[in-house]
Amino acid sequence: xxxxxxxxxxxxxxxxxxxxxxxxxxxxxxxxxxxxxxxxxxxxxxxxxxxxxxxxxxxxxxxxxxxxxxxxxxxxxxxxxxxxxxxxxxxxxxxxxxxxxxxxxxxxxxxxxxxxxxxxxxxxxxxxxxxxxxxxxxxxxxxxxxxxxxxxxxxxxxxxxxxxxxxxxxxxxxxxxxxxxxxxxxxxxxxxxxxxxxxxxxxxxxxxxxxxxxxxxxxxxxxxxxxxxxxxxxxxxxxxxxxxxxxxxxxxxxxxxxxxxxxxxxxxxxxxxxxxxxxxxxxxxxxxxxxxxxxxxxxxxxxxxxxxxxxxxxxxxxxxxxxxxxxxxxxxxxxxxxxxxxxxxxxxxxxxxxxxxxxxxxxxxxxxxxxxxxxxxxxxxxxxxxxxxxxxxxxxxxxxxxxxxxxxxxxxxxxxxxxxxxxxxxxxxxxxxxxxxxxxxxxxxxxxxxxxxxxxxxxxxxxxxxxxxxxxxxxxxxxxxxxxxxxxxxxxxxxxxxxxxxxxxxxxxxxxxxxxxxxxxxxxxxxxxxxxxxxxxxxxxxxxxxxxxxxxxxxxxxxxxxxxxxxxxxxxxxxxxxxxxxxxxxxxxxxxxxxxxxxxxxxxxxxxxxxxxxxxxxxxxxxx
Numbered sequence: 001x002x003x004x005x006x007x008x009x010x011x012x013x014x015x016x017x018x019x020x021x022x023x024x025x026x027x028x029x030x031x032x033x034x035x036x037x038x039x040x041x042x043x044x045x046x047x048x049x050x051x052x053x054x055x056x057x058x059x060x061x062x063x064x065x066x067x068x069x070x071x072x073x074x075x076x077x078x079x080x081x082x083x084x085x086x087x088x089x090x091x092x093x094x095x096x097x098x099x100x101x102x103x104x105x106x107x108x109x110x111x112x113x114x115x116x117x118x119x120x121x122x123x124x125x126x127x128x129x130x131x132x133x134x135x136x137x138x139x140x141x142x143x144x145x146x147x148x149x150x151x152x153x154x155x156x157x158x159x160x161x162x163x164x165x166x167x168x169x170x171x172x173x174x175x176x177x178x179x180x181x182x183x184x185x186x187x188x189x190x191x192x193x194x195x196x197x198x199x200x201x202x203x204x205x206x207x208x209x210x211x212x213x214x215x216x217x218x219x220x221x222x223x224x225x226x227x228x229x230x231x232x233x234x235x236x237x238x239x240x241x242x243x244x245x246x247x248x249x250x251x252x253x254x255x256x257x258x259x260x261x262x263x264x265x266x267x268x269x270x271x272x273x274x275x276x277x278x279x280x281x282x283x284x285x286x287x288x289x290x291x292x293x294x295x296x297x298x299x300x301x302x303x304x305x306x307x308x309x310x311x312x313x314x315x316x317x318x319x320x321x322x323x324x325x326x327x328x329x330x331x332x333x334x335x336x337x338x339x340x341x342x343x344x345x346x347x348x349x350x351x352x353x354x355x356x357x358x359x360x361x362x363x364x365x366x367x368x369x370x371x372x373x374x375x376x377x378x379x380x381x382x383x384x385x386x387x388x389x390x391x392x393x394x395x396x397x398x399x400x401x402x403x404x405x406x407x408x409x410x411x412x413x414x415x416x417x418x419x420x421x422x423x424x425x426x427x428x429x430x431x432x433x434x435x436x437x438x439x440x441x442x443x444x445x446x447x448x449x450x451x452x453x454x455x456x457x458x459x460x461x462x463x464x465x466x467x468x469x470x471x472x473x474x475x476x477x478x479x480x481x482x483x484x485x486x487x488x489x490x491x492x493x494x495x496x497x498x499x500x501x502x503x504x505x506x507x508x509x510x511x512x513x514x515x516x517x518x519x520x521x522x523x524x525x526x527x528x529x530x531x532x533x534x535x536x537x538x539x540x541x542x543x544x545x546x547x548x549x550x551x552x553x554x555x556x557x558x559x560x561x562x563x564x565x566x567x568x569x570x571x572x573x574x575x576x577x578x579x580x581x582x583x584x585x586x587x588x589x590x591x592x593x594x595x596x597x598x599x600x601x602x603x604x605x606x607x608x609x610x611x612x613x614x615x616x617x618x619x620x621x622x623x624x
Contacts, residue, residue, distance in 0.1 A: 003215045007071070008104065009207040011214060012129035012145055015136050016090045019082065020098045021245035022150040022258055027172050029103050031179055038103060039183045045072045046187070046205040050198065069209060076213035077101050082253065089132055089142050093249055095217070095242070098149075104210075105130060105146045106173060109160055110180025111202060116162070117185075118194050122203035129207070130160055150258060239309035240269070240288040246314060251323040265327035268334060273343065279364075287337075290367075295333045297368035301419035303411040336374035340367060346374075348387050354394040360472045363397050365411040369418045373431075381431055389421075389432045395609035396439045399447040402473060402605065403455035404464055406444075413444050436613050446612040456602035457595065462502070462543035470500055474550045477604045478579040488578060498550040501560065503571075504542050504589055511563040514538065515590075541591045546598030549580055564589045 029035065052065045077097030084091040094101055108129050115123040130145055137143050141153070148156050152173065159173035188199040244266065252258050268274070269288055277284045285293075289309065296304040296312050299320070304312055317326055338344040341359070346352045358366055373381065373389055381389070400407070417438040424434035439446045447455075461470055475495030482488045504512055513521035514534050525531050541547060551574055559567045571584040582600070586593055 003076075003213060005073070005211050005213050007208045008108075008210045008212065009125075009129060011212055012104075012108075014090075015132050016092065016145065017132070017142060018079065018092050018094050018101060018146045019249065020094050020102070020147065020149045021249040022252055024098055024149050024245060027099065027102055027148075027152065029099050029176070030172070031175070034099075034103065035107075035176055035179050036183075038107060039180060041072050042107070042202065042206055042210065043183075043187050045069075045209045046198070046201040049201045049205050049209065053197070053201070071209045071211045072205075074104070074210055074212050075100055076215055078215045078217065080217045082249070085138075088138065089136055091253075092216075093245075095245070100212075101146060102148065102173075103176065104212075106159065106176040107180045108206060110177045110182075111184045111206060113177070113181040114184045114188065114194070114199060115203060118188075118196065118199060120196060120199055120203070122200050125207065126203050150252070238286055238289060239313070240286070240292045242310040243292060243313045244269075246310075246317065247323050247326060250317075254323065256323065261324060261327060265324075265331045268331075290364075291330070291334055291337050294337060294368045294371050295330055297415050298333070298372040298418060298422075299329070301415065301422065303365070303415040332375045333371055336371045337367070339374050340370050347383055350387050351390055354390045357394055357472060357476065358397060360468060361397060361401055363407075363410065365414050366393055366397060369393065369414050369421070369435075372418055372422070376425070376431075380425060385430065385432045389435050391610070392432065392436045392439060392612075396446045396612075398473075398609050399452060400444070401465070401469055403447045403451050404459055405447065409444055413442070440612045449606050449611045452606055453599070453602045456545050456598045456605070459545070460540060460543040461545045462500075462548060467500055470545075470548060471495060471498065471550065473545070473605070474500070474548065474579060476608055477601055478550065478577055480604055480608050481578040485578070491576065493576065495550065498552060498577075499555070501549050501551045501555065502542055503547050503549060503567075503583055504538075504564075504594065505561040506539075506542050507561050508538060508542060511561065538591060541594050544594055544598055545601055546594040546596070549583060550577055551580070552576060 048069050049066065052069060053062070055062075055065065057065055075097070077100060078095040079092040080095055082091035082093050108126060112123060112126050112130065114120075115126055131143050132145065134143070141147055144156065144160060146156075147153070152171075155171050155173055159171070159177055184199070184202055185194065187202060188194045188196075190198065248258055248262065248266075251261055274288045274291075275286055277286055278290060279285055285306070289306075292309050292313065293304045293306060296309065296316060299316055300312065317323075320326070321329065335344065339346050340355050342352065342355065346355065355370065358370070370390065370393065373386060376386070417435055420438050421431050421434050424431050461473075472495075475493070475498070478493070478495070482491065509524065514531065516522050522531055522534075524535075549571075551570075555574060556570050559570055568584065568586075568589075571580050574580040574584070582597065583589070
């Protein structure tokens with residue numbers, strides 16, 4: 001990155017064009033908002049110059065004092081070099097600062113109007129800040145130092161040209177030019193006559209004492225990070241907007257039909273849904289940026305760096321697809337992404353259920369792989385194999401969540417699985433086999449049935465897992481039991497609205513005493529080792545999955561901590577939930593029933609989320 005401060009004449013007088021990407025935001029600066037403040041700054045700077053020039057100094061002393069005048073800093077613009085023909089006018093894309101740079105051009109144009117009116121000798125010098133010399137331009141638009149976004153190019157020649165414009169035109173460009181001309185004229189008036197020295201001071205101040213910080217990016221720089229620093233990290237930066245500007249500016253330079261490309265591939269992203277933030281806290285991002293991350297992860301075969309999405313996109317586009325191919329890819333991923341999030345229908349109900357469960361677990365690192373799979377057509381991945389592959393991902397992720405294994409490293413692993421699946425596709429091997437195999441190796445392997453049984457038997461789910469995940473597990477089991485029973489009527493149960501209930505309460509001491517072998521209550525005694533051991537075992541058992549269930553709003557919470565004979569009838573009323581049938585049928589509820597139910601729930605979970613398939617033996621070597 002090359003960041004330097006220059007007077008405006010050093011930025012604008014060389015043979016160069018500053019191009020505003022087509023789909024940057026509208027020009028929004030106004031008279032009250034920015035123009036008046038900008039001209040006041042110019043007038044104040046010119047006043048300092050006039051003070052020096054009327055101080056009585058001459059020759060080298062005058063020049064020395066002029067050099068010591070404090071300049072006015074206009075802020076920063078960020079530019080990136082664009083390819084241009086050898087010997088042609090150099091091109092810069094204005095990545096950030098288009099409002100500022102556009103306004104500067106309009107100020108210079110307004111000042112030039114007054115210089116022309118008065119025949120000022122400064123007119124030629126100032127003019128070179130607006131126009132490239134005729135002998136270096138090959139196309140009409142190359143004459144302009146600044147070339148605005150496509151939407152405003154029709155009016156820009158009027159905003160910059162020497163011919164008088166229609167005073168009724170209300171475009172902000174023309175309003176700004178007129179304002180700056182009027183302000184320049186008013187500043188130069190002395191006793192109703194334009195003072196040439198004051199006008200010259202304005203011209204010299206804007207050329208030499210107005211300064212900009214110009215940040216020129218090279219191939220290794222990341223505009224996304226630079227913008228965040230410049231904005232003090234107060235204004236969220238949309239990496240997808242940077243990529244949009246890059247894509248359409250490239251298309252424009254290649255003389256492609258930008259409007260058609262936009263309407264065909266990008267217009268959908270103007271929808272409010274795409275602009276909403278998803279995620280929580282520092283991880284919250286707009287959906288469009290999430291999609292960009294998903295697309296790049298799939299394209300690059302490695303987890304995209306959220307903080308450097310623009311740089312990674314630029315690197316990929318430099319060596320990868322054409323502009324239209326990239327837009328087609330991104331559009332296909334957008335459609336698939338909407339399927340994952342149920343904005344568009346999935347081709348199978350089982351896929352919809354799997355997507356919903358993975359979203360409930362917040363396994364966002366699986367989204368690039370799921371989305372890529374959803375972009376494939378039937379000739380690349382049949383529906384049966386698509387379902388099989390997604391169910392493998394679901395089983396792997398949910399089993400790991402329920403047994404309590406670590407999630408660190410999921411992003412890298414799933415990006416690697418995606419890369420291997422893409423290789424399998426290119427080599428004509430089954431994608432489902434590749435994904436199933438890749439999820440069985442390494443530190444993040446797929447839990448076996450025995451792993452699930454051990455976790456269900458001994459893990460304290462209530463302490464070790466979020467309530468949302470417990471609700472997902474128990475709700476899925478209830479739905480599966482309902483589906484397995486041909487006599488059970490169809491029902492739509494909103495599991496997310498149910499509450500988690502401990503069958504044996506956590507506050508069990510008052511109404512659920514420990515019992516001796518003869519069924520008599522054991523008196524609580526902290527000095528009795530047997531009572532202490534059994535008390536700890538019970539306190540551990542109440543948070544295991546076998547003691548947890550779901551209840552509807554009709555459940556009487558007032559009985560939650562009361563004895564089993566009072567609480568059991570409440571479960572008998574919970575007939576809408578299959579998962580509570582066995583609980584209501586129990587004559588007693590002790591550690592034994594909790595352990596038995598934990599085992600039963602584990603077996604249902606194993607049926608829902610199948611085991612990793614048996615390893616496929618390697619084919620024998622032809623030399624063996």
